[in-house]
Amino acid sequence: MTRPDSFLPPPDPRLDLVIERDLDVRPSLIWAAWTMPAHLQHWFCPRPYVISDCEIDLRPGGIFRFVIRSPEGHDMPHINCYLDIVPERRIVWTNALLPGYRPVRPNFLPHTAAFSIEPSGAGTHYTARAIHKDEAGRQKHDEMGFYEGWGTCIDQLAEYVKKQSQ
Amino acid sequence: MTRPDSFLPPPDPRLDLVIERDLDVRPSLIWAAWTMPAHLQHWFCPRPYVISDCEIDLRPGGIFRFVIRSPEGHDMPHINCYLDIVPERRIVWTNALLPGYRPVRPNFLPHTAAFSIEPSGAGTHYTARAIHKDEAGRQKHDEMGFYEGWGTCIDQLAEYVKKQSQ
Numbered sequence: 409m410t411r412p413d414s415f416l417p418p419p420d421p422r423l424d425l426v427i428e429r430d431l432d433v434r435p436s437l438i439w440a441a442w443t444m445p446a447h448l449q450h451w452f453c454p455r456p457y458v459i460s461d462c463e464i465d466l467r468p469g470g471i472f473r474f475v476i477r478s479p480e481g482h483d484m485p486h487i488n489c490y491l492d493i494v495p496e497r498r499i500v501w502t503n504a505l506l507p508g509y510r511p512v513r514p515n516f517l518p519h520t521a522a523f524s525i526e527p528s529g530a531g532t533h534y535t536a537r538a539i540h541k542d543e544a545g546r547q548k549h550d551e552m553g554f555y556e557g558w559g560t561c562i563d564q565l566a567e568y569v570k571k572q573s574q
Numbered sequence: 575m576t577r578p579d580s581f582l583p584p585p586d587p588r589l590d591l592v593i594e595r596d597l598d599v600r601p602s603l604i605w606a607a608w609t610m611p612a613h614l615q616h617w618f619c620p621r622p623y624v625i626s627d628c629e630i631d632l633r634p635g636g637i638f639r640f641v642i643r644s645p646e647g648h649d650m651p652h653i654n655c656y657l658d659i660v661p662e663r664r665i666v667w668t669n670a671l672l673p674g675y676r677p678v679r680p681n682f683l684p685h686t687a688a689f690s691i692e693p694s695g696a697g698t699h700y701t702a703r704a705i706h707k708d709e710a711g712r713q714k715h716d717e718m719g720f721y722e723g724w725g726t727c728i729d730q731l732a733e734y735v736k737k738q739s740q
Binding site for chain 2: 423465504509511
């Protein structure tokens, strides 16, 4: 018997933040940029912050760990658990669980991140979503600059992938 | 491309509680008892407590909701999110996320539950595991009577399935 497909309901506007974009690069290239540390470090946080380390075990329950380094050299480690992986379609991970699905001590901003890509003409329709536990969580993330931060990352992603494919 | 298999590391004895049993019923019958509310309500909590309601959306991200009713008629609702479903092999769910992978406000005893079954002779090798965020969580669950409670449920499960298959 095969595994069932996963369930990801439509965004709840009270609780979720969403960005959608049409990018003129193919889904397979976006996928590679998302799933290989050597690519991901080039775009995954807004410059001048950089990804100084990254570990990817691309399967449900697997680790997604990255370290954001500030321009002053301050390292901020993040450990997440992948929840859902549909090759060239969807990645979902959360900071509410450690790898192996272990619950974690409450952190500053518990959220689950869901990214989906789908072919759109010669390019890709890209959707990024942050899923929060309550309205206060959504608002805090919004005020922290969600749209600017995640939006900048999408710009950097598209720019990086285009450069790679030239 | 197919989805990758999930990652569930070996138990950590500092943080996890585990029960293993050999049951003389086939895995397919155990699986049915685990995944259909009409069956599950007959064994899923230690009598004289009963399951007064149950909702199962058997896919990653889907809801696993049940209500435990005390002999005095007090209802205790539980909402969980399925994380991993491998038919006739494995079920994993957590109370650290709501359905759709939404982080939840910290609850009394955050844990992930993992159940695996495998054919063993004419019967089933059954493993139940509770995964906690820290040693205090494991200890609290232990002191609440994990081994007796979950052990009684396994007895009830085996008894129920045998009666059904006669």
